[in-house]
Amino acid sequence: MIRExxxxxxxxxxxxIRSARFGALAAIEPGTGSxxxxxxxxxxxIDGVPLILVSMLSAHTGAILADPRCSLLVGEPGRGDxxxxxxxxxxxxxxxxxxxSSEHARAERRYLNRNPKARLYAGxxxxxxxxxxxxxxxxxxxxxxxxxxxxxxxxxxGPIVEELAASEQSALDHMNADHLDAIAVYAHHFAxxxxxGWIVTGFDAEGMDLASGDAICRVFFPERLKAVRELxxxxxxxxxxxxxxxxxxx
Numbered sequence: 001m002i003r004e005x006x007x008x009x010x011x012x013x014x015x016x017i018r019s020a021r022f023g024a025l026a027a028i029e030p031g032t033g034s035x036x037x038x039x040x041x042x043x044x045x046i047d048g049v050p051l052i053l054v055s056m057l058s059a060h061t062g063a064i065l066a067d068p069r070c071s072l073l074v075g076e077p078g079r080g081d082x083x084x085x086x087x088x089x090x091x092x093x094x095x096x097x098x099x100x101s102s103e104h105a106r107a108e109r110r111y112l113n114r115n116p117k118a119r120l121y122a123g124x125x126x127x128x129x130x131x132x133x134x135x136x137x138x139x140x141x142x143x144x145x146x147x148x149x150x151x152x153x154x155x156x157x158g159p160i161v162e163e164l165a166a167s168e169q170s171a172l173d174h175m176n177a178d179h180l181d182a183i184a185v186y187a188h189h190f191a192x193x194x195x196x197g198w199i200v201t202g203f204d205a206e207g208m209d210l211a212s213g214d215a216i217c218r219v220f221f222p223e224r225l226k227a228v229r230e231l232x233x234x235x236x237x238x239x240x241x242x243x244x245x246x247x248x249x250x
Contacts, residue, residue, distance in 0.1 A: 002146050009147040013139045013154060015218045016088045018044055018209055020074035021115070025052065025132075027063035027070045027094075036063050042074060043114035046165045046204050047156045050074075050090065050132040051111050053118055057126055064094035064130065072132055075140075088139045090154070092132035104129060106165055113172065113201045114209065114216075156224075160205045163228050168203050171231060175200050182239040186210060189242035191217035203231065 003009070020042045029036040038060040043051045050072055054061045064070050075087025097104040107129045112119055121127055134154050139147040175183060176199045187198040187210050195212050202209040207220035221234050 002148055005147045005149055005153065009139060009141065010153045012086060012141055013088050013137060013149055014048060016075050016086060017048060017050060019216050019218045021216055023072045023074040025060055025070060025072055027060050028067045029063055030066040036060060041115050041118065043111040045107055045110060045131060046168065047161045048154055049134065051107050052130050052132060053111055053122060053127055054130065055126050056128060068094040070094050070132065084142055086141045088137055090132065090134045090137045092134050095131045095133055097129045097131060107131065109169060110202055156205050160225055160227065164203060164205060167228055171203055172200055183210065185239050185242035185247050186219050187217055189245055189247035190219045193217045
């Protein structure tokens with residue numbers, strides 16, 4: 001039974017997408033029309049659209065160039081029954097970003113912040129970045145928790161997107177250089193994450209993405225940002241809240 005999509009379902013969907021390190025990309029094989037599935041590395045653009053970096057030599061790249069219709073499944077299984085863990089399937093259209101464009105520069109920066117090992121091959125001529133523009137999605141939040149979502153449930157719009165993109169990297173560099181103690185508070189208090197070595201890999205209007213090695217976590221702001229000037233006070237207040245609750249750098 002499909003449940004009514006509510007705020008909790010939307011947040012879970014966005015968490016799964018923002019937290020994904022990889023996913024299963026399904027495309028249509030040219031010539032045969034057969035389904036073709038492959039694992040791909042994943043990041044998100046600042047508006048929440050999934051990003052993939054793929055070789056032009058790969059079969060799935062040729063498939064989405066021939067027919068941009070595709071789907072992306074994300075959501076990592078944990079212990080026990082893998083079908084008991086949340087996952088989401090996005091129905092998308094793949095859009096290749098042109099090298100040298102501002103859109104490509106932003107997407108590449110965000111992809112490499114999330115997947116730093118990809119720097120080894122990102123600059124090679126046969127690799128391209130695609131935005132997987134979501135049209136709709138099917139969310140399975142666990143047994144008996146099925147939802148249908150549309151693009152508006154998944155993608156952030158408005159002037160804040162471009163405004164924040166212009167200053168995001170400097171904010172990331174500043175936080176990761178000077179405020180690792182605050183980042184640890186965000187990870188431990190708000191995401192209930194374990195371990196140390198956490199850094200921020202991305203900011204967007206709704207929250208931030210943190211990483212420690214291969215571990216990823218998502219932290220939402222108390223409210224969506226309306227302007228870039230709100231970012232710093234929100235970060236300061238969140239650090240204060242976490243410290244008051246007894247969380248500190250470990």
